[in-house]
Amino acid sequence: MTAAGHGGELAARLDAITIEQLRAGGTTKWARPDGAIGAFIAEMDFGTAPAVTAALHDFVDSGRFAYPPKDLGAQMRRATADLLAREYEWQLDPERIRPLPDVLAGFVAALRHFSAPGTKIIVPTPSYMPFLTAPATEGCEVIEVPMRAGPGGFADDLDAIAAAFDAGGGLLVLCNPHNPTGRVFTRAELTAIAEVVQAKGGRVFADEIWAPLVFGGHRHLPYAALSEATAAHTVTAVAASKGYNLPGLKCAQLVLSNDEDAALWREVGFLTEHGAANPGMVATAAAYDRGGPWLTEILRYLERNRATVADFLAARLPRVGFHVPEATYVAWLDLSDYDLPGGPAAFLRERAGVACTPGTDCGAIGAGHVRLIFAMPHPLLVRALERIAAALETHAA
Numbered sequence: 001m002t003a004a005g006h007g008g009e010l011a012a013r014l015d016a017i018t019i020e021q022l023r024a025g026g027t028t029k030w031a032r033p034d035g036a037i038g039a040f041i042a043e044m045d046f047g048t049a050p051a052v053t054a055a056l057h058d059f060v061d062s063g064r065f066a067y068p069p070k071d072l073g074a075q076m077r078r079a080t081a082d083l084l085a086r087e088y089e090w091q092l093d094p095e096r097i098r099p100l101p102d103v104l105a106g107f108v109a110a111l112r113h114f115s116a117p118g119t120k121i122i123v124p125t126p127s128y129m130p131f132l133t134a135p136a137t138e139g140c141e142v143i144e145v146p147m148r149a150g151p152g153g154f155a156d157d158l159d160a161i162a163a164a165f166d167a168g169g170g171l172l173v174l175c176n177p178h179n180p181t182g183r184v185f186t187r188a189e190l191t192a193i194a195e196v197v198q199a200k201g202g203r204v205f206a207d208e209i210w211a212p213l214v215f216g217g218h219r220h221l222p223y224a225a226l227s228e229a230t231a232a233h234t235v236t237a238v239a240a241s242k243g244y245n246l247p248g249l250k251c252a253q254l255v256l257s258n259d260e261d262a263a264l265w266r267e268v269g270f271l272t273e274h275g276a277a278n279p280g281m282v283a284t285a286a287a288y289d290r291g292g293p294w295l296t297e298i299l300r301y302l303e304r305n306r307a308t309v310a311d312f313l314a315a316r317l318p319r320v321g322f323h324v325p326e327a328t329y330v331a332w333l334d335l336s337d338y339d340l341p342g343g344p345a346a347f348l349r350e351r352a353g354v355a356c357t358p359g360t361d362c363g364a365i366g367a368g369h370v371r372l373i374f375a376m377p378h379p380l381l382v383r384a385l386e387r388i389a390a391a392l393e394t395h396a397a
């Protein structure tokens with residue numbers, strides 16, 4: 001189908017972006033010495049919403065580059081509270097929404113302040129890579145809990161999570177929507193997780209950074225908003241940075257859903273909040289308040305890319321294991337059937353010229369897998385898939 005059938009003018013513009021333009025942008029994803037197609041960093045090649053760009057222009061003209069003026073923080077908190085109420089019926093006092101430089105800073109804060117000393121961090125795998133590596137920097141051990149792959153996609157293994165709490169786990173990392181599997185957990189799944197956490201007296205770090213990027217037919221439910229119990233045992237991080245492509249502007253939000261955490265944060269949160277940047281706050285408020293129409297078009301474009309990945313794999317590479325993601329722009333590909341020399345990521349980089357994340361970076365369960373980021377111009381995605389198919393077909397021949 002033509003780009004016009006998938007979002008009109010914006011889709012046509014995105015289709016026309018060339019690899020040379022992307023390389024000239026100098027990003028880590030594209031300005032690679034090996035010239036490979038960049039499919040390993042979770043960012044979109046699509047710029048951001050016009051409403052965000054306009055707000056940033058105004059901000060630059062205002063010259064408000066001193067330490068964050070109070071109204072910028074207040075505007076960001078209000079816009080986040082409005083978004084959470086509008087999209088998810090999660091009603092919060094804006095004061096409960098605290099600025100972070102990024103979600104990872106929120107994770108580090110959770111390790112320091114919301115995880116009992118000496119307890120371990122429970123990370124369902126495959127996982128976003130830093131959840132496995134950051135805890136060591138805070139002196140925390142990780143317990144990897146492999147998810148189970150069923151016909152409907154990946155799901156948490158509740159018995160294994162319960163056993164991990166019994167083995168000294170204190171804080172469960174709940175990434176939803178989930179990177180890298182693309183799952184959007186249902187109310188029943190989240191409730192079952194909550195029952196385990198509650199029974200074990202555990203805590204949850206809910207990373208909901210991918211919430212804006214959920215595809216049709218699925219619905220994101222903020223975990224902390226499920227019940228009084230989840231509000232009491234959870235600290236949540238959200239951000240506009242994935243949905244609106246703003247990670248370099250340095251602003252995310254920590255959502256505190258109980259009085260005790262809010263009181264503790266007043267004592268300990270200063271240094272973390274200090275990292276949030278003025279332009280990030282401005283961009284976040286503009287994205288949440290006025291970025292919706294752009295996001296809708298981007299989701300349509302991503303749905304087309306997702307369909308292309310699924311159709312291509314089914315037709316050309318049926319030996320690649322793949323569950324169609326319900327959210328995100330991450331494809332988690334199981335190439336273990338090919339038994340590729342040096343592992344699949346190195347093989348695809350060297351033989352196909354496509355740079356993906358090695359699955360093993362996402363946990364031991366990721367052996368034989370790669371993580372492919374499909375938020376790129378559609379013609380480049382097709383080129384990447386063709387090159388992957390050619391390399392795998394040559395290898396298998």
Ligand SMILES: Cc1ncc(COP(=O)(O)O)c(C=O)c1O
Nearest residue numbers: 042102103104128179209247252
């Ligand atoms: C699940 C998840 N959490 C956090 C991050 C990083 O977010 P930030 O740049 O705000 O730290 C990413 C980036 O890909 C992610 O996928």
